Amino acid sequence: MFFARNFGKYRAIVISVAMFIILDLGVLGLNFYISSQIASDAVNVNLAGRQRMLSQKSVKALLDYQNDLAQGASGADAYQEMLSSVALFDRTLQAFHSGGYTSDATGQEIFLAAVETPISIAVVEESLAIWKPIRRDFSRLERESNSGRPLLSHLVDIAKQNNLTLLKLMNDLTNDLESVAKQKSDTLRWIQASAITLAILNFFLILFHFIGQLRSSDAVAEFARKETQEILLTVREGLLLLDSNLIIGSQYSESVKAIFGDRDFAGMSFRSLLHNLVVGQDMTTTEEYIKLLLNEQVKENLIGSLNPLSDVEVSLPQANGGYAVKHLSFRFNRTIEDGKISHILVTVLDITETVALRQSLEAARNQQGLHTDALKKLAHLDSTTLSAFLSRTEQDLHAINDTLKDEAAEPQGYNAKLQNCLRIVHRVKGDAGALDLLQIATAAHHFEDQLQILQKTEGLQGSDFLPLTLSLNDFLQLIAELREISDLLQNLQPVQVVAESGAVTTEQIPLPLDEQPIMRLAKRIAQENDKAISVTFDAEEAAVLSAEQRILVQASVIQLVRNAVVHGVESAEVRLLAGKPPTGTIDVRVSLEADGLRVSVRDDGQGLNLKRLREQAEAKGLYSREVLDGFSRTRVMGLIFEPGFSTAAEANEHAGRGIGMDLVRTNVNKMKGRIRISNQPRRYCEISFLIPTSQLEDSLVAEAV
Amino acid sequence: MSKNLEQDTIEVFINSLAHFYQQLGLDEVEIGVPYLLDSNHPIVEDYTGIIGISGRRKGCVYYTCPQALLSYILLAMGEKDVTTDHLCDLVGEIANTIAGNARQAFGAEFMISVPVVIKGEPEKVSLPKNTRCVVIPTKWKFYQSIIVVALE
Structure with a gap:
């Protein structure tokens, strides 16, 4: 376990090297052993050789002693030599036979092991058999030095008799011991040669095996490196690694250069990479986020949403000296090694195109929504009506632009501008509502909001109008888009066959008031205000109006009906309590009278509450209490036509700005008409206006013709 | 074009002139x-x-004014000799100030050319x-001039 963990893939090489060493050590040990054997064999050979010499030396000394005695000398020297040679020969031969000590050439005692080979054993046995009687005779000679010549002569005879045999035997012993020694040294050489061969083989095995392995692992590493390089060169994302000090690693994808410019990023801190690209606060947050990621205790997927750089807009310097604005998305992931966080992998994606695409998709979707919604509404409308409405609205918006353009002295001039704009846009809103074109109605409502904000602005300046001008532009754009659709629809509708000839324009065909839009508007407002109404419509006589007058009357009726639904008719519950049918009735009537054309809108609602009108006028700061107290009933009722007066609690699309009735008054004034209010609290309210005959003359004449 | 006519952008031009x-x-x-x-x-x-x-x-932004206004400014600056060249230089200088301020305000968002007079x-x-362009009327003493912002 320990081995496997610590050596891993190097286990094989370690085993091989260990075997190599063990082999070498074995050979070395064997070498020592056999060498010592050879050394002792050499001693044996020497001693065996010495036995040869001693056998001859003993015989010579014996003969010398005999000669000396024969010549009358003492022969002591020869005698001593003979005795020592015999003793040494005997001792050595005994040692060869059964192991024992003897002295070497220098006189040192050495141990001699008994011979072991069969030949040597046989030789030693035979030698002993010959030697033992001779030795006995020598001993007797020594013991009985004066025993006389006969023993000596006998000894000499035996010596002569066996001399050659002993010499031959000792010679055989020497040869055998020599051959044993030679055999051992041959074995040693053989072992050494084999061991060295094995060692060399082992060495080559190691060499080839591991070179092969190294080469293949190098090839794998090189292949992997190439693949990594290929990935890093190709991948669209900028990839880089950060260490715990937020320093960028040496490997990063080519896209990093494409995104951040051609520099060397290795070893650079992450902070310097984002220097000038990300604001300081974001940078600090990012660093805190990465530190959290580096914390083992924190769960990675829990803090993903904290990443402050998931979509960041940056301005990157370009080679031409300019800047490119890009959207980058940074992702940070832990890289885990051995169960520990080793680095943070940073993935940078250039999402500029995606963001652009998303934005254009969003725009397209909005546009589509607009178009689909508009198409549905527009498809219901008569194309001539729609076209006329759009032209009129465009004219109205241009009129607003002209109002803005008019030089005006501040601040009264500015307020007059605003009031005028309000009046126009309110009419647009009314018309749009009547045609159920909610988009335009909403746009107009927002425009009114802006106008009223300006009205409330103290110390109003020209530049304060800028947002309004821009909204106006948006509004014109909306109308242009609707006009495109309208043109498209007009192309789809069958061509109108017109009697006689000539172009057909709204101006040339005398039409009664357009009933449907008013009915629709009334129903919609009632529904939104949770009221039940029924509208009766009798407007045939409106045919006497000129086209221009008809537009003014239509717009006024819209406002009056709107007013009747919102302010006049009560909710069903209130009506039931008051003993009225739950459904309110609104009568729109256009009738010819002696002195002109009367247009009236009457509802059976709660009527005007004079007390409330007074309070409202006072609350709005229009008049003081004293002045109001001096007002007649009629004058108080007339308050509803004053600009900025409304009794509705808050402004919505249908009421509350105090512009609608002002618009009616303005329209009626344009036609030189007169307004009349007949009112009975809790019963009804009828607001009508009379367009004098003088104003109708032109169209009546035209009709007559 | 409406969404491009952002208030902030236009305000930069207005403030430049005031500057x-x-x-x-x-x-x-x-x-x-x-x-x-x-714009037509x-x-x-x-x-x-x-x-x-770009x-x-x-698109473009231009500042246009009557000769009298330029002459007045030149005289106010102590210039004695009011020639066409001087007048052109002055209106060029005004446009240059607007361009410089805009460069500073928009950074890399816009590329702004050298003024043409x-x-x-x-x-x-x-x-x-x-x-449609946005016209911002301006008044200095009795003289009217306008900045026109025309961006696609």
Whole structure:
């Protein structure tokens, strides 16, 4: 376990090297052993050789002693030599036979092991058999030095008799011991040669095996490196690694250069990479986020949403000296090694195109929504009506632009501008509502909001109008888009066959008031205000109006009906309590009278509450209490036509700005008409206006013709 | 084009002009009520300084004013000799100030050209076609001048 963990893939090489060493050590040990054997064999050979010499030396000394005695000398020297040679020969031969000590050439005692080979054993046995009687005779000679010549002569005879045999035997012993020694040294050489061969083989095995392995692992590493390089060169994302000090690693994808410019990023801190690209606060947050990621205790997927750089807009310097604005998305992931966080992998994606695409998709979707919604509404409308409405609205918006353009002295001039704009846009809103074109109605409502904000602005300046001008532009754009659709629809509708000839324009065909839009508007407002109404419509006589007058009357009726639904008719519950049918009735009537054309809108609602009108006028700061107290009933009722007066609690699309009735008054004034209010609290309210005959003359004449 | 006509962008141009007058130590310029103008019919006064804009938004911004206004400023600055060249230089300088401020304010968002000065000749003012521009009337002493922002 320990081995496997610590050596891993190097286990094989370690085993091989260990075997190599063990082999070498074995050979070395064997070498020592056999060498010592050879050394002792050499001693044996020497001693065996010495036995040869001693056998001859003993015989010579014996003969010398005999000669000396024969010549009358003492022969002591020869005698001593003979005795020592015999003793040494005997001792050595005994040692060869059964192991024992003897002295070497220098006189040192050495141990001699008994011979072991069969030949040597046989030789030693035979030698002993010959030697033992001779030795006995020598001993007797020594013991009985004066025993006389006969023993000596006998000894000499035996010596002569066996001399050659002993010499031959000792010679055989020497040869055998020599051959044993030679055999051992041959074995040693053989072992050494084999061991060295094995060692060399082992060495080559190691060499080839591991070179092969190294080469293949190098090839794998090189292949992997190439693949990594290929990935890093190709991948669209900028990839880089950060260490715990937020320093960028040496490997990063080519896209990093494409995104951040051609520099060397290795070893650079992450902070310097984002220097000038990300604001300081974001940078600090990012660093805190990465530190959290580096914390083992924190769960990675829990803090993903904290990443402050998931979509960041940056301005990157370009080679031409300019800047490119890009959207980058940074992702940070832990890289885990051995169960520990080793680095943070940073993935940078250039999402500029995606963001652009998303934005254009969003725009397209909005546009589509607009178009689909508009198409549905527009498809219901008569194309001539729609076209006329759009032209009129465009004219109205241009009129607003002209109002803005008019030089005006501040601040009264500015307020007059605003009031005028309000009046126009309110009419647009009314018309749009009547045609159920909610988009335009909403746009107009927002425009009114802006106008009223300006009205409330103290110390109003020209530049304060800028947002309004821009909204106006948006509004014109909306109308242009609707006009495109309208043109498209007009192309789809069958061509109108017109009697006689000539172009057909709204101006040339005398039409009664357009009933449907008013009915629709009334129903919609009632529904939104949770009221039940029924509208009766009798407007045939409106045919006497000129086209221009008809537009003014239509717009006024819209406002009056709107007013009747919102302010006049009560909710069903209130009506039931008051003993009225739950459904309110609104009568729109256009009738010819002696002195002109009367247009009236009457509802059976709660009527005007004079007390409330007074309070409202006072609350709005229009008049003081004293002045109001001096007002007649009629004058108080007339308050509803004053600009900025409304009794509705808050402004919505249908009421509350105090512009609608002002618009009616303005329209009626344009036609030189007169307004009349007949009112009975809790019963009804009828607001009508009379367009004098003088104003109708032109169209009546035209009709007559 | 409406979504490109952002308030902030236009305010930068307005403030640039105000800045120019401040720089010269002149009276404050009054800003009038902005209105829309059909880009197919540009309006110009006697002298006009135009800067081209490209990059994130394309189009141009021009400042146009009557000769009298320029002459007045030159005299106020102590210039004795009011020639056409001087007048052109001055309107060019105003346009340059607007361009410089805009460069500073928008950074890399816009690329802003060196101003071009024209005398009269409205046909030489080339605006993006078929859009509406925002006209910002300005008044200095008794003289009217306008900044026109025409961006696609």
